Amino acid sequence: MRQGEKLTSHLDWPLLITYFLFLIMGMATVYSTALDPDHPNLFDYSQKYGKQVVWLGISLFLGLLVFLIDSTIYRKFAVPIYISTLVLLVVVLFMPPINGARAWLQIGGFGIQPAEFAKTGTALLLARYISSLNIKQQNLNSVLVANAIMIVPMILILLQPDAGTFVVFTSFLFVMYREGLTYDPLVLKLVNTIPGVKFKQTWVGTHFIPIMFAIVFLCIVTLLLSNNTITFSFLPGLIIPGFFGVILSLIVFCLIAFLFLRFISTKRERRRITTVIIIAFVLSASIASSVNYLFQGLRKHQKDRIELFLGLREDPNGEDYNRNRAMAAVGSGGLAGKGYTNASVATIESNHVPESETDFIFCPFAEEWGFIGTFILIGMYMFMFLRIIMIAERQRSRFNRVYAYSVVMILFYHLAVNIGMNIGFAPVIGIPLPFFSYGGSSMMSFSMLMFILLKLDSQRSHVLQ
Amino acid sequence: MNFDARKYVIIVFIITVGLIYIVRLFFMQVIDDSWTLRAQEIAEKRKQIVPPRGAIFDRKGVKVVSNRTYYNLMFIEDEIKHLDTAAFAKVLGWTKDSVALRFKEIVKEQGTYRDKNDNYKKKPNYQSDRPYAFIKEMTLEEIATIAPHLDKFPGFYEEITSMRSYTYPNGANIFGYLSEVNEEEIKEDHFYRRSDNIGRAGIERFYEKELRGQKGIRYIVTSARNNELKPYMDGIYDTIAKQGPNFKLGIDILLQEYGERLMNGKRGCIVAIEPSTGEILALVSSPTYDPNLMVGNRNIAKNYPKLILDKDMPLFPRPLAAEYPPGSIFKLLQSLIALQEGVITPESGFPCNKGMVGCHNHASAGNLMDAIKFSCNPYYYAVTRRILQQGKKKSVFADAEIGLNKWHKYMMSFGLGQKFDADATGLRPGLIPNSAYYDKWYGHLRWAFSTIRSISIGQGEVKLTPLQMANIACIIANKGWYYTPHFVKSIGNKGSLPQFRVKHRSMIDAKHYDPIIEGMRRVVYVSGGTGGRAKINNEEKIVVCGKTGTVQNPQGEDHAVFTCFAPMDKPKIAIVVFIENAGFGGTWAAPTASLMIEKYLTRKVKDKEKEKRILEASFKN
Numbered sequence A: 001m002r003q004g005e006k007l008t009s010h011l012d013w014p015l016l017i018t019y020f021l022f023l024i025m026g027m028a029t030v031y032s033t034a035l036d037p038d039h040p041n042l043f044d045y046s047q048k049y050g051k052q053v054v055w056l057g058i059s060l061f062l063g064l065l066v067f068l069i070d071s072t073i074y075r076k077f078a079v080p081i082y083i084s085t086l087v088l089l090v091v092v093l094f095m096p097p098i099n100g101a102r103a104w105l106q107i108g109g110f111g112i113q114p115a116e117f118a119k120t121g122t123a124l125l126l127a128r129y130i131s132s133l134n135i136k137q138q139n140l141n142s143v144l145v146a147n148a149i150m151i152v153p154m155i156l157i158l159l160q161p162d163a164g165t166f167v168v169f170t171s172f173l174f175v176m177y178r179e180g181l182t183y184d185p186l187v188l189k190l191v192n193t194i195p196g197v198k199f200k201q202t203w204v205g206t207h208f209i210p211i212m213f214a215i216v217f218l219c220i221v222t223l224l225l226s227n228n229t230i231t232f233s234f235l236p237g238l239i240i241p242g243f244f245g246v247i248l249s250l251i252v253f254c255l256i257a258f259l260f261l262r263f264i265s266t267k268r269e270r271r272r273i274t275t276v277i278i279i280a281f282v283l284s285a286s287i288a289s290s291v292n293y294l295f296q297g298l299r300k301h302q303k304d305r306i307e308l309f310l311g312l313r314e315d316p317n318g319e320d321y322n323r324n325r326a327m328a329a330v331g332s333g334g335l336a337g338k339g340y341t342n343a344s345v346a347t348i349e350s351n352h353v354p355e356s357e358t359d360f361i362f363c364p365f366a367e368e369w370g371f372i373g374t375f376i377l378i379g380m381y382m383f384m385f386l387r388i389i390m391i392a393e394r395q396r397s398r399f400n401r402v403y404a405y406s407v408v409m410i411l412f413y414h415l416a417v418n419i420g421m422n423i424g425f426a427p428v429i430g431i432p433l434p435f436f437s438y439g440g441s442s443m444m445s446f447s448m449l450m451f452i453l454l455k456l457d458s459q460r461s462h463v464l465q
Numbered sequence B: 001m002n003f004d005a006r007k008y009v010i011i012v013f014i015i016t017v018g019l020i021y022i023v024r025l026f027f028m029q030v031i032d033d034s035w036t037l038r039a040q041e042i043a044e045k046r047k048q049i050v051p052p053r054g055a056i057f058d059r060k061g062v063k064v065v066s067n068r069t070y071y072n073l074m075f076i077e078d079e080i081k082h083l084d085t086a087a088f089a090k091v092l093g094w095t096k097d098s099v100a101l102r103f104k105e106i107v108k109e110q111g112t113y114r115d116k117n118d119n120y121k122k123k124p125n126y127q128s129d130r131p132y133a134f135i136k137e138m139t140l141e142e143i144a145t146i147a148p149h150l151d152k153f154p155g156f157y158e159e160i161t162s163m164r165s166y167t168y169p170n171g172a173n174i175f176g177y178l179s180e181v182n183e184e185e186i187k188e189d190h191f192y193r194r195s196d197n198i199g200r201a202g203i204e205r206f207y208e209k210e211l212r213g214q215k216g217i218r219y220i221v222t223s224a225r226n227n228e229l230k231p232y233m234d235g236i237y238d239t240i241a242k243q244g245p246n247f248k249l250g251i252d253i254l255l256q257e258y259g260e261r262l263m264n265g266k267r268g269c270i271v272a273i274e275p276s277t278g279e280i281l282a283l284v285s286s287p288t289y290d291p292n293l294m295v296g297n298r299n300i301a302k303n304y305p306k307l308i309l310d311k312d313m314p315l316f317p318r319p320l321a322a323e324y325p326p327g328s329i330f331k332l333l334q335s336l337i338a339l340q341e342g343v344i345t346p347e348s349g350f351p352c353n354k355g356m357v358g359c360h361n362h363a364s365a366g367n368l369m370d371a372i373k374f375s376c377n378p379y380y381y382a383v384t385r386r387i388l389q390q391g392k393k394k395s396v397f398a399d400a401e402i403g404l405n406k407w408h409k410y411m412m413s414f415g416l417g418q419k420f421d422a423d424a425t426g427l428r429p430g431l432i433p434n435s436a437y438y439d440k441w442y443g444h445l446r447w448a449f450s451t452i453r454s455i456s457i458g459q460g461e462v463k464l465t466p467l468q469m470a471n472i473a474c475i476i477a478n479k480g481w482y483y484t485p486h487f488v489k490s491i492g493n494k495g496s497l498p499q500f501r502v503k504h505r506s507m508i509d510a511k512h513y514d515p516i517i518e519g520m521r522r523v524v525y526v527s528g529g530t531g532g533r534a535k536i537n538n539e540e541k542i543v544v545c546g547k548t549g550t551v552q553n554p555q556g557e558d559h560a561v562f563t564c565f566a567p568m569d570k571p572k573i574a575i576v577v578f579i580e581n582a583g584f585g586g587t588w589a590a591p592t593a594s595l596m597i598e599k600y601l602t603r604k605v606k607d608k609e610k611e612k613r614i615l616e617a618s619f620k621n
């Protein structure tokens, strides 16, 4: 650290303030959800909110430590940090399982989830590796190494098993995509074995990751929605089957995109945009139709298996138990919500929505604050993500940029999957909502991610790497 | 190579997902309310609070119908865990088998439905997650032995309910009773839930909507284990239960009680009305029953079969629903119509020739007043012939047709031949025949006065309910008008129903009533009058104007009837006493009426000898 420089100089205040706002909102939601009228004190450590206050304190303390340490250590120690998180991931596999998963390390009275910290470790090593690459070194070799850095912890996490965190690790694919590490070398290698073919680049290989994710997203949404029907209170009698709902949404979405893009594009591009959107619509509609068709054509036990995988069959007492209750909680919030501490479906006490203070914490929030609340919440997350991308893009160091992209993609994944499972867009795989969900490991790991980013950003002008 | 443009792919990806989620949330939370309904289904319980029914007071302010707290032993099958049937049976004081039997019985009581979604299979309505009453309507003493043990039997709990309580064992036919609603009633009126009570007869039924009050609803948040947690949204949607308003009756409960006592051992009825208001002061139907016998479904199950099978029909509201020929009291109306039609004057005399109809031995009546006094049958044959055969047509048949229909109109104006718009259930219209009626019997223009002459003296086809008979006395006392007889003087402080404030007028001019009233006085106070026993204490302090009647009964002993009002100058009470099989009206009916009048006007009865004679008389065979 340079002499005479304040810790807070060059700090990105908008991001830090957003982070603190999330902490306050999250804490308030945990308090309301877990509230025991006999122990209303926020600092009552026998209660979940009391414990969460402790976790918050520890997280902020760790954040302060991060700020005191020069940011160069993350680059220097990326390998040992990564390896130690891997060691923890291995050690945890020998621990007694809790709720069917070997995810917890007991240290003293507290439980730690190494998987949460593995995200940070992986992000750092990936940043270090990619930043060490020459721009021209993006060959098959570098793609494989970068993927290996991501896949090793993924395998260990799958062994626990922890499907949620496993899925979150695929967020690093977007980071690699941003940095030009795509599957194109792999595709080229395959394609160019065909005699007479000699591509230098394939469009599919280059944009493989976003395309694949768009398709996966579309498939999952189609599968989850095609079994439901959509009804309207103000138009009784109008019942839209779920599958038509998907197609209808696609049409509406393409129209909006078309109008929006026409508005911002030049005259010359307009033709191209029309073509692209029509192709995109035809493609996505046919993917959705074929998924729906295939699924409806499946035999009962095959259907059951897919439904089980999607989490539609988690509870033996009823198909779709958790998601249905979670969606009821969210949907019953209405426009303005039932009011703070007035949630009736999603509280620990009523227990209709299981895990309402951890994985399903969006439920009590949505129930209490309604659409106004959820709109603001998602808006705040969007702001945070765009802010981090902006921060990422202003870094002169590639290490910093890769790390920043890792942070934004990890957070985005958590948001998309977590809220997705509350609104019927994602299968029930337990992952926390960043800065909201009750739990020490996630709170600490998200805070560490955030503070390391803030520290790196505040020292962005120091190092030229 | 520069990959900077790829940041836009990521930005678009993030924003797209964000927008999709916001749109989806907008649909789920704001537009589609099926999730709200689902949440209510999952996490809310609507608890209805049934208020006590409105209390009922008599005209003097005595509370005659009130509410008493009872207890239901409720259970929810899903919450019962390992029921120790033996221990439970011991607490109830039942046998083990009867406990098991009761569970089966409850399921059976709920009935079955056809499931549309399952090949229309029969399925029970019973649902194991809903509360049902294991034992209904226990008294405090009964529940007190059970309640302390209930915590050992999870799934069972006590629930408070209120039921009727009657201060006097009288007026059962006025008040009616309550019993459990049936499926149809639940479907028809969403106010009711299973095991609610509904008014079944009398005032309880007629004023059901007012008496039942307003239910309160509490919304309660329940947990996944069905525990009640807290009021939903701090109770902002809760409504408070409102008890039905207090009812004030025209009934004088002491008069009612006295009337029921006097009628003990007799079949028949007494109806007393205040002429100036139409308020019913007493309505005795004999034999009757103690209304407390029909409180609560357990009592009803025990007592209803006995009451319904009793050959004297205690559940039958005779004053409202029994249709009797009126007998000689009908002569009062014939007189009025004849005077109005101008076919006689008060001074008209007709000989008592017993050629066409019998009569008792008396001097021929030289005027109308004496005809009433003697109740001379031939006199009224002559009078009624003059009403019906006025010579307006050459053909005697066509003439009778015109006459009868005119006569019918007069009778309708006395409230006869039609149901009163009264606040009671089971009212009957009686019968006043018109030409169409006889045409059906004899054929068009095939009848004349001589064919139908028995209506002259209130026999034959003519039928009146005792309430109509009493109302005739009111019309005469008022000299030409009446208010529809009714029980309820005031609902809360809103007064009686509007239809009870409309004056109905007869088609007879007021002046024509004077000779009739004089005749009715002579019935009681002039020697040779048929109703001498109606005198109160043999004095003329309270002047009673009355008319006896003896209704011929082909099945047995004649019925006795007496209708009257008092005092003559300022009528306060009009009354009819009808005693089946008691023979001549002057012997039993007249003195009973006098006792009722004395009781009402002076609050006590001096002539204990007379009272004893009536109390001890019995005409039931």
Ligand SMILES: [Zn+2]
Binding pocket: B352, B353, B359, B360, B362, B374, B375, B376, B377, B378, B379
């Ligand atoms: Zn005679």
